[in-house]
Amino acid sequence: MPFRFIVSSALLLLSSVCMAQGPAPAISYTRDIQPIFTEKCVACHACYDSACQLNLGSGEGAGRGASKIPVYDGERSQAQAPTRLFYDASGKAAWQRHGFFSVLDAQGSQAALMARMLELGHRTPLQPNAKLPSEIVLGLSRENMCPQPAEFDAYAGAHPKEGMPLAVTGLTEQQYQTLQRWLASGAPIDEQGLAPSARESLQVAQWENLLNAPGARESLVARWLYEHWFLAHVYFEGGEPGHFFQWVRSRTPSGQPIDLINTRRPNDDPGTQVYYRLWPVQGVIVHKTHITYPLSAAKMARVKTLFYSGDWQVSALPGYGPGRRANPFETFEAIPAKARYQFMLDNAEYFVRTFIRGPVCRGQIATDVIRDNFWALFQAPEHDLYITDPAYRGQATPLLAMPGQNDDVGSVLSLWLSYRDKRNEYEALRRDFYADSPAPSWSTLWAGNDNALLSIFRHFDSASVSKGLIGEVPQTMWLFDYPLLERTYYQLAVNFDVFGNVSHQAQTRLYFDLIRNGAEQNFLRLMPAGTREDFLDDWYQNSGKFKMWLDYESIDDDKRSALKLDPKDPKKDFAHQLLTRYGDLNAKPDPINRCDSAYCSRPNIDPALQDADQALSRLASRPAAGLKVIEQLPEATLLRVQAPSGKREFYSMLRNRAHSNVAFMLGESLRYQPGLDTLTIFPGILSSYPNFMFNVPTEQVPAFVQAMQAARDAAGFEKIVDRWGIRRSHPQFWQYFHDQTRYLQEVDPVEAGVMDMNRYENL
Structure with missing residues (x-):
């Protein structure tokens, strides 16, 4: 039939x-x-x-x-x-x-x-x-x-x-x-667009007035701000729960319906007079694209202080085009570099999220060339030569252009070599200028607010960013200065075209490899002289050594660091001192993965959940060679634990895959070192794309941990899945799946959104 x-x-x-x-x-x-x-x-x-x-x-x-x-x-x-x-x-x-x-x-x-x-x-x-x-x-x-x-x-x-x-x-x-x-019945749709409340409308008008103020200086600042906000889900102080807004360019001024200018990129030529407008984000909020940014009276005062308090002037507004896209340092040269960098530092988590989580939804455009877990730090503006030394800035700016504007497939290699050489010329310039500067010390690190310490976790083809230092001391750390942070943002967010061709996407990936290397080199200046090459040898094993010779500028291994670090393990000692010195800024203390006493749990939580923390700490930060079950786990697993009191916690169980190096965008499986994989377990949801979920009552957590320790192969792991797993076919699958969103609504409502299940595995 x-x-x-x-x-x-x-x-x-x-x-x-x-x-x-x-x-x-x-x-x-x-x-x-x-x-x-x-x-x-x-x-x-x-x-x-x-x-x-x-x-x-x-x-x-x-x-x-x-x-x-x-x-x-x-x-x-x-x-x-x-x-x-x-x-x-x-x-x-x-x-x-x-x-x-x-x-x-x-x-x-x-x-x-x-x-x-x-x-x-x-x-x-x-x-x-x-x-x-x-x-x-x-x-x-x-x-x-x-x-x-x-x-x-x-x-x-x-x-x-x-x-x-x-x-x-x-x-x-x-x-x-x-x-x-x-x-x-014909599928009628009666949906009405989300509209701002009266209080939100007032704030929308205030912000639109700021960005559309007349004057050359005002216009240049507004353009720069728009290019740094276009991905944001903006929310207002005192706004309605669940209301978010996005900055767009319009042909019409405030007070009139928005006539959208829908160029491919936010820095393409609009072809007409531009008005910057805020319109409500429509539809269901999904976590993977929900990159939030707060606007308030205090934020407006901060913007005015940073950008309008000095006497700098604009002689002529820059135009648009490939050259302007390629080098925002030249395009916005008139705006004080200190203002630009400080603005990005104030909300550093937002900016790192834009190029780790967006605009691509899938992160593999960026994540092929980053480690599975690392910490990100930022150089203080007063120690950034691009901010403090006009002569250095003048020589560096022409070298900071980025590829991807010309997508001719036949020219990929020549374009890449040209930009690689220009980048390496910049790295050599940076190395030599910093060699003549005071030795780096703890004051080199920016410590302005809790955005100063960030953790990044990569889950093969997606990644997450969180405030605070989470997990064991990672193999690598990144140190962003202003040129590096701005280039990363423009390369992976502003200039990236998800609808672009293979040439554009290849150039984007290849240059991000250089960005990673630059962030690692910046961090190595903090390590003792004479040890830096040893770190590089560890980070770039096997084929990575060839890549170092082929594409990367050599580092300074002679200029001393003013940090007093244990010569036996300076990186670990640096991490411990960092956690001690900046403990007040560390938004995510982590006793589960970095237990330094008999008590490996968080204080002031339900005692049953404290016991769960303690039991789970036995699985964390151990290599797969000693915890075989890691080889069976996907990259991002969620563990839902419920106490008799009704309190429940979600733990992220993240498999950190080890690699001999991450210097190539192809052949990743050839560089796996599976015996060195580790497991990070942290309370909270650290991925938009859960690969699987377990549901374990608190009284069964010790049995769950014991079973994980005992599992030696796929058959042993399948028994764990049979007992505690929430498979796609589970009768209450959706109840558990959406409980992730309900949990976020309880603990961090601004960040809540529907999770993605495209990567939920058939275990």
């Missing part, structure tokens, strides 16, 4: 039942449909990595439909047209001109594509908490078919177990019937 006949008959029967019982109440998209999408669909259908670009976080996204063209394609020779929701088109007809097709419209006698996909999933339920069939491919390796309505029958025949929601506990019967009724 044809599949479309089954669906049509089911809908006809449903309609008959509804008529027999009287007219059903009208279904509201806002009240009835979006909550279902938010609970069961948005975890896979949000951002650029939505399957088939079907974004179900808003009515606009649902109405836009799906596309066969993936956003992520590292091999395309030509850049593709951007398809940013709310930016590049509006309304179903406009999106269809971009190659999208409807999933909501019935096709003659056939039900809507979404109705058929949902029916396929509804009639093939999963075995509760069982491992999924091996023929269902999951994760980023899955090739999405994205069938159009006319192709659905062939898809269903070839993939009978791959209806929607894909390979996960599905809709409840009520949710299923509600969606089918809505689709059968």
